[in-house]
Amino acid sequence: MDARPTLRDVAQLAGVSPKTVSRVVNEESGVSAAKEGRVRRAIEQLGYRPNITASRLRRSGGRTAAIAALLEDIANPFSSVLHRAMEDVARERGVLIFAGSVEEDPQREQALVREFARRQADALVMVPAGENQAYLTRELTPGTPVVFVDRPPVGLHADAVLADNEAGAAAAVHHLVAHGHRDIAYLGDLRSIATARQRFTGYREALVEHGIRLGTAHVAHDLHTAEEAEAAVLRMLDADDPPTACFSAQNLVTLGALRALRRRGRHTAVALVGFDDFPLADLLQPAVTVVAQDPAAMGRLAAELVFRRLDGESWEPATHVVATRLIPRGSGEIRGPQAVS
CATH class of the missing domain: 3.40.50.2300 (Response regulator)
Incomplete structure (x- = not known):
C-alpha cells in the first residue's frame, strides 16, 4: 500500500500552516472561510484521514493495543459469539476489541473502517457488507493485518475464515x-x-x-x-x-x-x-x-491469525474453512x- 497522506501534506497543498489544518480538522475557531475551504479541498483531494488517537494510548512499537471488529449485527447471536471469542483471545494479550455493526450497509462499512483507521487500530477483522473491499488499501496503514470472517473478500488478497x-x-x-x-x-x-x-x-x-x-x-x-x-x-x-x-x-x-x-x-x-x-x-x-x-471457533481462529501477523509472522493469505454440524x-x-x- 502507498504511504498515507499526512497533515503536513495537506498544509503544503492548501498553502497554509500545519496549525491551521489542525484547527480545521478539530473544528476549532480562528480560521477564515477561505483558508478552511482550501484545507477541506486538499483533504478531499489527498484522501487524508486524521489520526485522532492520543499518544498516551499507544504502546511500544506504535500500536494502540486495540483491534477493530466490523460485524454484521452485534445483536445477532452469531455476531455476539464471534465477538466474544475474539475478545477472549485478545484479552490474554492485553488487547481490546472495538466492535461495530455494518448492518448490510456498504456505506456504513466504509464509514466504520475510516473511524477505526483514524484511531489507528492494530488490525481489522471484518464481515464485509460491500461488494468490493479494494478501498481498504487507501484507508489502512500499510502492513495492517486484515482478516475476513464469514464472507470472503473481493478486490483484496487477505486471510479469510469461512464456514462450509x-x-x-x-x-x-x-x-x-x-x-x-x-x-x-x-x-x-x-x-x-x-x-x-x-x-x-x-x-x-x-x-x-x-x-x-x-x-x-x-x-x-x-x-x-x-x-x-x-x-x-x-x-x-x-x-x-x-x-x-x-x-x-x-x-x-x-x-x-x-x-x-x-x-x-x-x-x-x-x-x-x-x-x-x-x-x-x-x-x-x-x-x-x-x-x-x-462462530466461537471462527472468532478464535481469526484472532489468532491477527496476532500471528502482529507478532511478525508472514505467509501467503489463505482461506480457512470451518466445518458445520x-x-x-x-x-x-x-x-x-x-x-x-
Whole structure:
C-alpha cells in the first residue's frame, strides 16, 4: 500500500500552516472561510484521514493495543459469539476489541473502517457488507493485518475464515429427504450476501442429487428479517400446494418460519431445518434441528491469525474453512409423505 497522506501534506497543498489544518480538522475557531475551504479541498483531494488517537494510548512499537471488529449485527447471536471469542483471545494479550455493526450497509462499512483507521487500530477483522473491499488499501496503514470472517473478500488478497456453507445446506436437504420429504421450501437471506448464495447453491445441488426438480413457488430469497420470513412462509402455507418441509438459511429467517408454522398450527406437521443455531432452539416444542456453524471457533481462529501477523509472522493469505454440524432435535425429523414406515 502507498504511504498515507499526512497533515503536513495537506498544509503544503492548501498553502497554509500545519496549525491551521489542525484547527480545521478539530473544528476549532480562528480560521477564515477561505483558508478552511482550501484545507477541506486538499483533504478531499489527498484522501487524508486524521489520526485522532492520543499518544498516551499507544504502546511500544506504535500500536494502540486495540483491534477493530466490523460485524454484521452485534445483536445477532452469531455476531455476539464471534465477538466474544475474539475478545477472549485478545484479552490474554492485553488487547481490546472495538466492535461495530455494518448492518448490510456498504456505506456504513466504509464509514466504520475510516473511524477505526483514524484511531489507528492494530488490525481489522471484518464481515464485509460491500461488494468490493479494494478501498481498504487507501484507508489502512500499510502492513495492517486484515482478516475476513464469514464472507470472503473481493478486490483484496487477505486471510479469510469461512464456514462450509454449501456442505451445510446440502446436509440439511439430505436430512429432510431421508425423512420422507421431496417438497422442501428454501428460505434465504439477501442474495447480495455471499453466504446466502453459497447456501442456496448447496440446497439446489442436493435436490439435483436426489432427482428433485427445483420449483420456484417454494423458493424465497431476500428475507433479511424475521417478519419478512414469516410473511413468506405464510404465503407458502396458504397456497394450494404447501411444502412439507422448510430449509431456512439464516437464524432470523428460522425464527420467522417458526412463527408462521405456529400461527397456522403446522409446527408439528411441517419439518424445519435452520442454518445457524440460536438461543433456546433446543427448548422449543418441537426443538429446532439446525446446521450449526461454530462462530466461537471462527472468532478464535481469526484472532489468532491477527496476532500471528502482529507478532511478525508472514505467509501467503489463505482461506480457512470451518466445518458445520447438523444437530437433530425434532423439527427436522418430522416425517414426510415419502417416509419409509
